[in-house]
Amino acid sequence: MRFMLRGILLAALVAGSMIAVFHLTSTAEAHGGGLNRCGCHFNRKTGQCHCHQDRGCGCDCQPARCK
Numbered sequence: 001m002r003f004m005l006r007g008i009l010l011a012a013l014v015a016g017s018m019i020a021v022f023h024l025t026s027t028a029e030a031h032g033g034g035l036n037r038c039g040c041h042f043n044r045k046t047g048q049c050h051c052h053q054d055r056g057c058g059c060d061c062q063p064a065r066c067k
Helices: 002-029
Strands: 040-042 049-051
Antiparallel strands (some): 040 049
C-alpha cells in the first residue's frame, strides 16, 4: 500500500510539473493584439507598425521588406 501511494504521488507531481511547464510556455507565446493579414499590427502606445509573422505585403501595417 505504501508503494502504491508513493507511485500515485510521483505521478501527480510529474503531471503537475508538465501542466505548469505547458502553461508557462503557452502564456509566453500568447499575443493580446490581433494581427492583420500581413502578420502585423500597430503598437497602440507608439503608433508604429510591429510585425510578428511575415505573411506578405499589401497592408497599412506590413513587414519592413515590403516598403
